[in-house]
Amino acid sequence: MLEIRELTRRFGDKTAVDRVSFEVPAGLMTGFVGGNGAGKTTTMRMVMGVLGIDDGEVLWGDRPITRLDRRSFGYMPEERGLYPKQPILDQLVYVAQLKGMARTEARSEVQELLERFGLGERAKDHLEKLSLGNQQRVQIIASVLPKPAALILDEPFSGLDPVAVDSMVDLLREYTRDDVPVLFSSHQLDLVERLCDRLVVLSHGRRVAAGTVSELRDAGVPRFRLVLGGDAGWVRDLRGLEVLDLDGTTALVEVQQEGAEQHLVAEATSRGDVHEFVRVRPALSEIYREATA
Ligand SMILES: Nc1ncnc2c1ncn2[C@@H]1O[C@H](COP(=O)(O)OP(=O)(O)OP(=O)(O)O)[C@@H](O)[C@H]1O
Numbered sequence: 316m317l318e319i320r321e322l323t324r325r326f327g328d329k330t331a332v333d334r335v336s337f338e339v340p341a342g343l344m345t346g347f348v349g350g351n352g353a354g355k356t357t358t359m360r361m362v363m364g365v366l367g368i369d370d371g372e373v374l375w376g377d378r379p380i381t382r383l384d385r386r387s388f389g390y391m392p393e394e395r396g397l398y399p400k401q402p403i404l405d406q407l408v409y410v411a412q413l414k415g416m417a418r419t420e421a422r423s424e425v426q427e428l429l430e431r432f433g434l435g436e437r438a439k440d441h442l443e444k445l446s447l448g449n450q451q452r453v454q455i456i457a458s459v460l461p462k463p464a465a466l467i468l469d470e471p472f473s474g475l476d477p478v479a480v481d482s483m484v485d486l487l488r489e490y491t492r493d494d495v496p497v498l499f500s501s502h503q504l505d506l507v508e509r510l511c512d513r514l515v516v517l518s519h520g521r522r523v524a525a526g527t528v529s530e531l532r533d534a535g536v537p538r539f540r541l542v543l544g545g546d547a548g549w550v551r552d553l554r555g556l557e558v559l560d561l562d563g564t565t566a567l568v569e570v571q572q573e574g575a576e577q578h579l580v581a582e583a584t585s586r587g588d589v590h591e592f593v594r595v596r597p598a599l600s601e602i603y604r605e606a607t608a
Contacts, residue, residue, distance in 0.1 A: 316340050317362070317380075317465055317496050321371035324357050331357045333520040334371065339465070339496040344487060346511030347500040350607055353517040355500040356393045359467050362498075363390050375465075386414070389463030391471050395454045399443035403453050404429070406442070411460040421460070428456045432482050448474050455483060459490070466490060468499040472506055484510060508599045518607040532596040535605075537570045540595050541579065544588030553579055567595065 317339040324332040332354040339345045347355050360366035362373050364385050373380045397406055404425060411421035429435050432452040434445075442450055451474045458468065466487070472480055487497055487510075501507050507514065508528055516524040524531055538559065541547060547566040551558050555575030560567040570576050583589045597605075 316376065317498070318374040318377075319358065319362065319371070320374060322358060322361055322368060322373070323370035324354075324361055324366065325369050331520050332361070335517065335520070335522045336371075337515045337522060337525050339498045340513070341496050342491050342494040343512040344491055344497045344499065344510055345513045345515060346507040347498055347515050347517070348502070348504065348507055348603060349517030352519075353607070354520040355517055356469055358517070359390075359469050359498070359500065360392075362467055363388065363392075365392070384464070387464040389458045389460075389466045389468075391454060391458035391466075391468040393469045395450075397442055397450075397454060397457060400441055402439050403434070403442050403445070404438035407453070407456055407460065410457045414461055416461045424460060425456065428459070431486070432456065432479065448476055448479060451475055452479055452482075455486075459486065462493075463490070463495060465495060466497040466499070468497070470501060471499050472501055472503055480506065504600050504603055514599075516603060516606045523606040524602065528599060531602050532599070535597070535602075537576070538595045538597070539568055539570070539576055539579070540591065540593050541566045541568065541583060541589070542591035543583060543586070544590065545586070549582075549586070550579065553582065564590075 320336050321334045322332055323330065323334055335354070335358055349355055357366065361368045364382065375384045407425040408418065408421045411425060412418060416424070426435070426438065429438055434449060434452060437445060442453060445453065455471055459466065471483060475483065491497055511528070513527050514525065514531060515522060541550065543564045545564065547561060547564050550556065550561065550566045550568060553575070555570065555572030556579060557569045557571055558566055559569055568579065580592055
């Protein structure tokens with residue numbers, strides 16, 4: 316497991332990352348979200364040791380992370396870092412060799428990954444000849460060579476078409492099945508909700524939420540939707556509830572006082588037909604908006 320503990324980074328007067336703590340457990344995908352400038356890239360850079368840490372620490376398997384540990388990680392930095400004017404096969408093999416793979420092994424692994432991402436025919440092309448999305452696929456391949464002990468991916472899905480997203484997801488799932496911890500940042504909340512097992516939300520350099528998607532959806536003040544046979548206007552007069560929305564026979568309420576929902580159901584039943592009474596859990600996009608507001 317990778318653990319980020321009270322990590323802090325300042326640039327001049329500005330604290331870009333402010334005592335941020337979270338875990339990236341083995342075998343799970345952890346999504347890292349937050350608005351522009353929230354501190355995601357800075358955090359990932361500190362994890363990878365490309366940026367100094369002002370306070371706090373990064374632990375790998377219960378001990379402070381070392382340079383050697385970091386070398387075993389796959390990292391996709393924000394500044395992508397491959398050469399535009401070199402053939403993609405050559406540079407990927409070179410990257411793999413730098414990380415300790417033998418040349419023949421590297422070539423076959425790279426070929427296999429290129430095939431997998433639909434780039435088998437492009438192996439000899441210069442990177443710059445590829446579309447941006449295809450360049451992104453090449454960057455992904457570079458970050459997973461050789462098989463990483465952990466994956467730290469800064470916006471790995473940006474610019475990918477749905478087919479490439481699926482290939483990437485399949486690949487990441489193979490790593491998590493082998494117990495590799497994966498941390499990836501993204502602005503695509505729908506994708507994050509689909510993919511990640513856990514989520515960390517940053518806002519202005521601070522961690523404002525963390526947990527599994529269902530934990531986050533279950534946290535917070537409970538909301539209920541009530542659909543009646545008749546008008547629901549009377550709900551406004553009940554104590555302990557805030558009416559968020561009222562539309563004829565339907566009311567959306569937030570429970571302010573413990574047990575107020577029981578009183579609501581009892582009152583509704585005594586007044587006539589109750590067609591529906593359900594707990595409403597917020598979508599991830601709502602949680603995100605509230606956490607980062
Ligand atoms: N080298 C630097 N010098 C000065 N300020 C920096 C530097 N790097 C980052 N910052 C500042 O730190 C804050 C966090 O930036 P960071 O790039 O980590 O955010 P982010 O969450 O990755 O944003 P985005 O989603 O836009 O990529 C921003 O205010 C940014 O301007």
